[in-house]
Amino acid sequence: MRRIACLALWAALLAVPAGIAGAAQGAKLDVVYTRWFPYTYTDNGTAAGFEVDILRQVLRGMGREASFTELPWKRCLASLAQGRADLLVSLLRTPERERFAAFPDEPISVSRTVLFTAADSGLRYDGDLKSLAGRKIGVILGFSYGEAFDRADFLDKDPAVDADTLIRRVLHGHNALAAENECVAKASAIRLGVRDRLRFLEPPIHEQKLYVGFSRAAGRQGLAEEFSRALAGFKATPAYAEILRRYGVAD
Numbered sequence: 173m174r175r176i177a178c179l180a181l182w183a184a185l186l187a188v189p190a191g192i193a194g195a196a197q198g199a200k201l202d203v204v205y206t207r208w209f210p211y212t213y214t215d216n217g218t219a220a221g222f223e224v225d226i227l228r229q230v231l232r233g234m235g236r237e238a239s240f241t242e243l244p245w246k247r248c249l250a251s252l253a254q255g256r257a258d259l260l261v262s263l264l265r266t267p268e269r270e271r272f273a274a275f276p277d278e279p280i281s282v283s284r285t286v287l288f289t290a291a292d293s294g295l296r297y298d299g300d301l302k303s304l305a306g307r308k309i310g311v312i313l314g315f316s317y318g319e320a321f322d323r324a325d326f327l328d329k330d331p332a333v334d335a336d337t338l339i340r341r342v343l344h345g346h347n348a349l350a351a352e353n354e355c356v357a358k359a360s361a362i363r364l365g366v367r368d369r370l371r372f373l374e375p376p377i378h379e380q381k382l383y384v385g386f387s388r389a390a391g392r393q394g395l396a397e398e399f400s401r402a403l404a405g406f407k408a409t410p411a412y413a414e415i416l417r418r419y420g421v422a423d
Contacts (some may be wrong), residue, residue, distance in 0.1 A: 201231065201238040204248045204257040210359035210419045211281065211382075212261060214242045222355075222419040223280050227261050227384060229415075230406050234398060255389030262382040273385035274393040276400030278407075281355075285317055285378040288357055288370050289349040290342055297349075297373040301327065310338040310350030317351055318378030335360040343369060351377060355421045362420045 205212040205224065212221040219228075219240030231238050238259070243251065251257035253272035264283075265275045287309070289295045297303065305326050313331040316322055330347055332338050335357050338350040343366060350357075354372065361367040384399065386392035406412050416422040 201236055201258040202256070203227065203238045203240045203259040203261060204243050204251050205240060205261050206245045206248050207242060208356070210355060210421065212242075222415050222421060223261050223382070225415045225418075226280060226403075226406070226412065227259075229411060230399065230402050233406065234402050252385055252387045253389065255387050258387050258390050258392050258395075260385040260387075263385050264380055265383050269385065272388055274388055274396040275383045275385060276396045276403065278400040278403045279381035279383050280403065281382045283378075283380045283382055284354040284376045285321075285351060286354045286357070286376045287349050287351050287373040288342065289373065290345075291369050291371045293348070293371065295349060295373075299375045301377070304349070307348040308346070310341050310347040310352075312338070312352065321351065321377050336364065339364060339366060339370065349373070355419075359420050367420075 203219075205219065205221075207213045208221070210221055211223045212219070214220065219242065224240065228238065241257075248257070248260050249263075249269075252260045260273070262280050263269065263273070269275075287297055287304075295307070301320060301324050306328070308328045308330050310332050311317065311329045312335070313333060321327070330341070332341065332350075335352050338347070338352055339357070339361055341347040342350050354376070357370075358367065358372070361370050384396075386396035386399070413422065
């Protein structure tokens with residue numbers, strides 16, 4: 173009788189899809205991310221970045237632990253879609269991605285793309301892209317800045333490979349201004365020791381919410397809802413404000 177019961181148990185376990193079986197409460201969560209300083213990156217072999225720190229603390233408050241793996245972006249998406257990863261931090265919410273990822277209502281952060289110039293520059297910007305015609309603008313090669321900016325053929329866009337290059341070109345007068353993710357540009361400027369030599373212009377040219385994606389294949393839909401509530405509560409705590417301050421993105 174005992175042997176029959178054991179066989180029945182094994183049969184039941186084998187019948188459960190791998191993703192669902194791995195979704196047991198208390199199991200360590202596998203989180204993937206790609207390098208996007210200061211949002212997510214690896215520091216001396218350890219996952220770092222303000223989104224990583226926020227995610228780690230919120231999960232701990234929920235009684236969950238996670239392991240973090242840095243991967244190229246396309247492998248991050250594939251891992252989430254196939255259920256080899258439980259979570260991905262972070263990504264934009266799109267109809268295509270909703271087919272394989274469950275999204276919390278609460279975003280983990282915001283991607284704000286802004287223009288910046290030298291602090292002593294008299295340049296002004298009121299939101300009208302046409303006012304920038306005739307000025308050389310540094311941009312990251314292959315990066316989208318929103319439909320309006322991307323389609324503005326009247327702008328003189330000078331491509332660069334990274335934020336550090338954009339900053340140096342602005343400070344050396346090669347570019348009148350540059351466009352970049354606000355958090356990335358400010359954190360890079362702080363690291364280079366030149367934050368006080370730059371002035372960031374308003375309004376932003378593009379703004380989007382970023383989310384933690386939860387794998388549907390791994391059965392993490394319910395966890396996404398629980399995480400959303402926990403994240404909203406965490407944002408009201410001093411610990412959340414301290415993380416943003418530590419990475420230089422509190423404003």
